[in-house]
Amino acid sequence: xxxxxxxxxxxxxxxxxxxxxxxxxxxxxxxxxxxxxxxxxxxxxxxxxxxxxxxxxxxxxxxxxxxxxxxxxxxxxxxxxxxxxxxxxxxxxxxxxxxxxxxxxxxxxxxxxxxxxxxxxxx
Numbered sequence: 001x002x003x004x005x006x007x008x009x010x011x012x013x014x015x016x017x018x019x020x021x022x023x024x025x026x027x028x029x030x031x032x033x034x035x036x037x038x039x040x041x042x043x044x045x046x047x048x049x050x051x052x053x054x055x056x057x058x059x060x061x062x063x064x065x066x067x068x069x070x071x072x073x074x075x076x077x078x079x080x081x082x083x084x085x086x087x088x089x090x091x092x093x094x095x096x097x098x099x100x101x102x103x104x105x106x107x108x109x110x111x112x113x114x115x116x117x118x119x120x121x122x123x
Contacts, residue, residue, distance in 0.1 A: 002112040009117030020081040022096030034079040038092035047105035
């Protein structure tokens with residue numbers, strides 16, 4: 001069992017930055033790939049980025065490449081999402097999630113989820 005808690009959301013202006021954190025409980029954190037998803041009202045959860053269990057492999061959706069960076073610190077059981085040059089279309093609730101296999105963007109493959117943190121980008 002892994003419990004996930006996100007933090008770091010807030011409101012920023014276009015072009016600003018935020019860093020999201022996701023703390024995990026449990027000693028099995030490192031065996032899971034970790035992903036970030038986002039969701040806006042009336043839409044399904046959209047894949048944003050993922051990092052492999054060891055942290056050496058990353059994968060991003062095209063719309064955030066070059067602006068967002070995902071990373072993890074297994075000693076701290078934490079995964080991060082550094083978001084730079086934010087745009088109004090990045091406004092959403094952001095969720096972290098854990099997956100037992102690598103390189104999947106399908107939310108149904110992720111088995112543990114946090115409660116979400118709101119990110120709002122004003123124009």
